[in-house]
Amino acid sequence: MYDIVIIGAGIVGAMTARELSKYLLSVCILDKESDVAMGATKANSAIIHAGYDPKEGTLKARLNVLGSEMMPQIAEELGVRYINNGSLVIGFNDEDAEKIKTLYRRGIANGVKKLALLDKDELLNLESNISKNAVCALYAPTSGITCPYELAIAAIGNAMDNGVDLKLNFKVEEIKKNEDGYEVISSFESVKAKYIINAAGLFADDIAKMAGDTSFSIHPRKGEYLLLDKECGSLVSHTIFGTPTEKGKGILITPTVDGNLLLGPTSVDITDKTDTSTTFDGIETILSQVNKYVNSIPFNRVITSFSGLRAVGGTGDFIIKFSNDNFISVAGIESPGLSAAPAIARYVAGMLKETGIRLEKKKKFNPYRKSMHFFKNLSDEEKNRLIRENRKYARIVCRCEMVSEGEIIDAIRSNPKATNLDAVKRRTRSGMGRCQGGFCSPYILDILSEELKIPVEHITKSGGASNIIIGRTKGGEQW
Amino acid sequence: MVKSTDLVIIGGGPAGMSAAISAYNNGIRDILILERAETLGGILQQCIHNGFGIHKFNEELTGPEYSWRYEKQILELKIPYKLNTMVTEFTRDKIITAVNEQDGIFKIKAKAVILATGCRERPRGALNIPGTRPSGIFTAGTAQKYINIKGYMPGKSVVILGSGDIGLIMARRMTLEGAEVKAVCEIMPYPGGRARNVEQCLNDFNIPLKLSHTVVEIHGKHRLTGVTIAKVDENKKPVPGTEEYISCDTLLLSVGLIPENELAKSAGIELDSVTGGAVVDQNRQTSVKGIFACGNALHVHDLVDYVSEEAEIAGKSAADYIKNNGMSPGSFARNIIIKTGGGIRYTVPRKITSITDAKIYFRTSGIYRNAKISIKEGERVVASIKKKRVVPAEMEMIKLTGDNIREIKGGIVTFELEGLHD
Numbered sequence: 092m093y094d095i096v097i098i099g100a101g102i103v104g105a106m107t108a109r110e111l112s113k114y115l116l117s118v119c120i121l122d123k124e125s126d127v128a129m130g131a132t133k134a135n136s137a138i139i140h141a142g143y144d145p146k147e148g149t150l151k152a153r154l155n156v157l158g159s160e161m162m163p164q165i166a167e168e169l170g171v172r173y174i175n176n177g178s179l180v181i182g183f184n185d186e187d188a189e190k191i192k193t194l195y196r197r198g199i200a201n202g203v204k205k206l207a208l209l210d211k212d213e214l215l216n217l218e219s220n221i222s223k224n225a226v227c228a229l230y231a232p233t234s235g236i237t238c239p240y241e242l243a244i245a246a247i248g249n250a251m252d253n254g255v256d257l258k259l260n261f262k263v264e265e266i267k268k269n270e271d272g273y274e275v276i277s278s279f280e281s282v283k284a285k286y287i288i289n290a291a292g293l294f295a296d297d298i299a300k301m302a303g304d305t306s307f308s309i310h311p312r313k314g315e316y317l318l319l320d321k322e323c324g325s326l327v328s329h330t331i332f333g334t335p336t337e338k339g340k341g342i343l344i345t346p347t348v349d350g351n352l353l354l355g356p357t358s359v360d361i362t363d364k365t366d367t368s369t370t371f372d373g374i375e376t377i378l379s380q381v382n383k384y385v386n387s388i389p390f391n392r393v394i395t396s397f398s399g400l401r402a403v404g405g406t407g408d409f410i411i412k413f414s415n416d417n418f419i420s421v422a423g424i425e426s427p428g429l430s431a432a433p434a435i436a437r438y439v440a441g442m443l444k445e446t447g448i449r450l451e452k453k454k455k456f457n458p459y460r461k462s463m464h465f466f467k468n469l470s471d472e473e474k475n476r477l478i479r480e481n482r483k484y485a486r487i488v489c490r491c492e493m494v495s496e497g498e499i500i501d502a503i504r505s506n507p508k509a510t511n512l513d514a515v516k517r518r519t520r521s522g523m524g525r526c527q528g529g530f531c532s533p534y535i536l537d538i539l540s541e542e543l544k545i546p547v548e549h550i551t552k553s554g555g556a557s558n559i560i561i562g563r564t565k566g567g568e569q570w
Numbered sequence: 571m572v573k574s575t576d577l578v579i580i581g582g583g584p585a586g587m588s589a590a591i592s593a594y595n596n597g598i599r600d601i602l603i604l605e606r607a608e609t610l611g612g613i614l615q616q617c618i619h620n621g622f623g624i625h626k627f628n629e630e631l632t633g634p635e636y637s638w639r640y641e642k643q644i645l646e647l648k649i650p651y652k653l654n655t656m657v658t659e660f661t662r663d664k665i666i667t668a669v670n671e672q673d674g675i676f677k678i679k680a681k682a683v684i685l686a687t688g689c690r691e692r693p694r695g696a697l698n699i700p701g702t703r704p705s706g707i708f709t710a711g712t713a714q715k716y717i718n719i720k721g722y723m724p725g726k727s728v729v730i731l732g733s734g735d736i737g738l739i740m741a742r743r744m745t746l747e748g749a750e751v752k753a754v755c756e757i758m759p760y761p762g763g764r765a766r767n768v769e770q771c772l773n774d775f776n777i778p779l780k781l782s783h784t785v786v787e788i789h790g791k792h793r794l795t796g797v798t799i800a801k802v803d804e805n806k807k808p809v810p811g812t813e814e815y816i817s818c819d820t821l822l823l824s825v826g827l828i829p830e831n832e833l834a835k836s837a838g839i840e841l842d843s844v845t846g847g848a849v850v851d852q853n854r855q856t857s858v859k860g861i862f863a864c865g866n867a868l869h870v871h872d873l874v875d876y877v878s879e880e881a882e883i884a885g886k887s888a889a890d891y892i893k894n895n896g897m898s899p900g901s902f903a904r905n906i907i908i909k910t911g912g913g914i915r916y917t918v919p920r921k922i923t924s925i926t927d928a929k930i931y932f933r934t935s936g937i938y939r940n941a942k943i944s945i946k947e948g949e950r951v952v953a954s955i956k957k958k959r960v961v962p963a964e965m966e967m968i969k970l971t972g973d974n975i976r977e978i979k980g981g982i983v984t985f986e987l988e989g990l991h992d
Binding site: 317318322365367368369370371373374393394395396397471474475478479482483485486487490493525526527528529530532533536537547548551552553554555556557558559560561562563564565 | 606654656658667669670671673674675690691693694695696698700701702703704705708709711712715716717719720721722723724725726747786787788791792793819835
């Protein structure tokens, strides 16, 4: 029997698990996927918003501002990249200028620091590639960028290092309430817990229903993105937004922490919670929009496109509430969910405390986790010292991103362990470069097979039936 | 500690090996080849089909056999090489940082460097094909590696997008391994690969080649379940109503090769926006003196025979450069720019800097019959060749002699093509 079971290993579940790992509690995270961070956390804009967007007085506003203030330290502790690059909302006419002033006032009311209104010259001084048609901007120097799945992986890894359990491929089918707590049941196994935290993202409504709460529903809103080569990342240094419309913050242009340029997202309400396909229209929409904001975007340098699904709750605010006794639902965590996640975790811990649970700090809690990219950041001398101990750090497997076999094995062996090609990719960046895995995937397939001691035929791209190869041409398992 | 070496060759594929042997034969002994793979030979090792060496050796060799002709010489001449060695940094003052398991991270200062880094395949992302992101999508070269090197079978029912040579070769290879290749789609109205490969790899196996077709959607959540293809108009836009669903578990992409020039860029070498390779003179010297480039890193070749031939030029030039203590080879300096006229996509080299024989490779931008390609200075024809048919998939060459170059008085010559556009 666990004290707490968290359903969902996205950024909210990850941050909550880490927050709770500070206390003398037994905690287990469940996720239906083959890896953590597989839902909205995997595919979003990666922005740590300053907090001028959400309406005054909402949970969104409060937790966004607090979360984004907490983020630099958390990123530092978890060895996750975070760059405080600042953001710009640019306007092209009087109507935009009015909206930008509203955002400014809202930001001040929300407690966002250092906000400034810029005129055209100030804007162009700050960001020379902005369209000459822009006339004004809101400048938020506290805005930042990070890598969201890296953050979730690191938070869960750190939580696991501090004693939290993780069960992947655990699809919750049923939740039974009994005298001493809950039983969470999948087709293969069940776990018991006194408390449940429902952080199931798009499926949070389904999980809440299992506990008798039908008060909210979640629907998916698709956002498509284009990612450009690292050579393009310096086109802008800030995150550039257009003036928001009723449909949301609109399409943005931002450098990523890896130095790529990211364009998107679109915003289309759909019905299928698993439909992360990209569309012809989506790609066209992005291409037609971003040109208006920034000059000479090299569209021929797109290396990949992807789409993510926002978990929209329909209330306009985050839904964080008790769905039943000792059962907390954290739902509708759409943007700025990533920015707010650390604050959401603390908020949820506060709710738990109100129920009378004892939150006694662990003496041995270690807040630090070695960066997944620690090797890259070493000096040549330090690298050579490590290479003498483990020659595999000198064998480069991914040539575009310069990832060594040593780093890939680390990703397979450290918490939370990578068990497929995409999981290795999210931890090491192998296969994320300009050749998109053409060179390295055959090698990583073999490394995974050897480390996990399973035949290559069973190694997948991203769990399920996503096998890479179907058999051997000669010897071995014939297809 | 920085070690000094006369000549460092980055890349031990056909270009790197040929350049090394040529530099050796021109008197250089202090040579080091750095190769990132586990063997010399580069991509040839996975090209187990034949057809290599027809021009160079008058024989039809397989890729590994062709490679071995050069590996053997490297061994006999005792030219040093390091395998599994990745160059991580390269500066314009020719300091190379590399890493391997034996030496760890090490630096070398070279008098001259030859970039023979080859090319990579254009991935799916670059094409913006809408749809899901299942497994089962491979570049043709990666599939070739799985089958020919690893002995793994990527899939059993296959659609191939792009009719580049590797795609055509893989259509046959997958068929021979028992897979069903349902179609090869080519967005252009003509095949991307050589005519011989279309005949031997598709027609001989009754594999349909759908010209002016592309893949417009990818289906399947985990593993690929199918693709939607459609006809395209003359602007390469899909024609509504022509969509056709093909169920398959594998999509191979053969949609272009991109010269690998990350190291060239880090050294500030000027690149050609058409070829993606360095801008070079007829000695294959780049915009940075003492740094040379050859093979598919310079421009994507159709036949390895020409890679070897071009690398010999780079090897000799680097040797001359080292022997002349950094003075440019060829004492009769010239500064002639080669421009391209209609019908010509690119030329390599783009500059003539000395009165020495110059092999100028070029590709046309379309299919032409009864073509006459001339190098002109104003209205005067410096040199010309005639071809019954020229196609973009096949490289052509014009040789300029020292005498031809001496006759050029100005600073510009133009490549021009006359012929019947197909």
